[in-house]
Amino acid sequence: MPQWIAACETDDVDPEDVVPFEHAGNSYAVYRSPDDAFFATDGYCTHERELLCDGLVMGGTIECPKHNGRFDYTSGKALGAPVLVDVRTYPTKVEDGTVYIEVP
Numbered sequence: 001m002p003q004w005i006a007a008c009e010t011d012d013v014d015p016e017d018v019v020p021f022e023h024a025g026n027s028y029a030v031y032r033s034p035d036d037a038f039f040a041t042d043g044y045c046t047h048e049r050e051l052l053c054d055g056l057v058m059g060g061t062i063e064c065p066k067h068n069g070r071f072d073y074t075s076g077k078a079l080g081a082p083v084l085v086d087v088r089t090y091p092t093k094v095e096d097g098t099v100y101i102e103v104p
């Protein structure tokens with residue numbers, strides 16, 4: 001059953017940046033867009049399981065630090081080789097300065 005989990009405080013993530021979040025043995029990446037919206041994806045790249053939070057956020061994309069594959073972190077869409085499989089995304093919400101993500 002899905003549940004909302006507190007991932008971080010809004011101040012923990014700069015605009016156009018990403019932070020890691022671990023829960024129940026799973027890794028997630030929490031993003032803040034330039035216009036202060038929050039998004040969440042799986043923590044690992046779908047190419048060779050590199051941590052996405054070590055990558056570069058540019059506008060609405062995250063660039064994997066290993067082979068520079070890029071994803072649209074708002075939709076999870078893989079944007080071209082070498083990443084061919086979309087990364088999973090999770091709903092987010094902000095309440096009282098805390099960012100929550102909905103995990104399965």
Ligand code: FES
Pocket residue numbers: 045046047048049050064065066067068069082083
């Ligand atoms: S591990 Fe991410 S692009 Fe290769």
